Amino acid sequence: MLDIVVSEFMDEAALDGLRSEFEVHYDPTLADRPRELELLVSAARALIVRNRTRVQGPLLAAARRLEVVGRLGVGLDNIDLDACRARGIEVLPATGANAVAVAEYVIAAALVLLRGVFAATDAMLEGQWPRERLVGREAARRRMGFVGFGSTARQVASRAAALGMRIAAYDPHLPATDPVWQGVERHETLEGLLAAADVLSLHVPLTAETRGLIDATALSAMRPGAVLINTSRGGILDEAALVEALRAGRLAGAALDVFATEPLDRDTALLFDAAPNLILTPHIAGVTVESNERVSAMTAANVRKALKRKRA
């Protein structure tokens, strides 16, 4: 009898651990074949996903034996949490396991965007020597602003502080008395943070409260010449308004790892085409060799424990 279906990529060692105790069906392309996935999940006690599998509507309706969803990551916006709760299906994210990977991505992006020297190879091979055009900015003493100051943002902040950056954040869900605010400029309003940050990094989940949070008005409230990094979720940022701010030169650059539609649809690709100083990556900030091992091991352990507990 099938115990666990894994519909997106997962580390082999963690899979082998699960296979030693359970019947596992692993196919990292299943997220793109929802009908087949529904059929498989109808017999399974557990489902392990990343961010592409829509654990909602028809999939949940088909999943009659489902007891546990293991999430190889932290974002839960692809999962209908209310429906899972109502059915008694546990949803288990890999909390914290990819935070270092995201933090290193954000720091790298901040340095690349501020310095602006790392796209000169083509010009140099053409015989140019564009030194004056490539005089960039230092991170030290600039202000890194965080929208959302949870554990991933704090991993970024400690690294940014080590570079000599000032740390500022807006997080209405963290009480002012929380010790994490020590040494951090705490902003009561989003507008206050936007006006202060030289580098703005987004670290909030996609919820009804955060959808469209960084819209045209928010972007126009940012410091002229600031740069923006989004590793949270695409729906939080108005992509068209960002491109407009980049083209107008109000913002100096952006790095986007997450998008309203993933992979990019044709219209979004056209929108982003040739936008100045825009770095695009395919939802990979949280995925490194090491984080994939940690996330997979944590998820395997979470699912194993839940299945054993439920059987007992």
Ligand SMILES: O=C(O)[C@H](O)COP(=O)(O)O
């Ligand atoms: O939510 C997350 O942690 C990110 O989406 C990365 O995880 P994923 O690759 O599993 O989506």
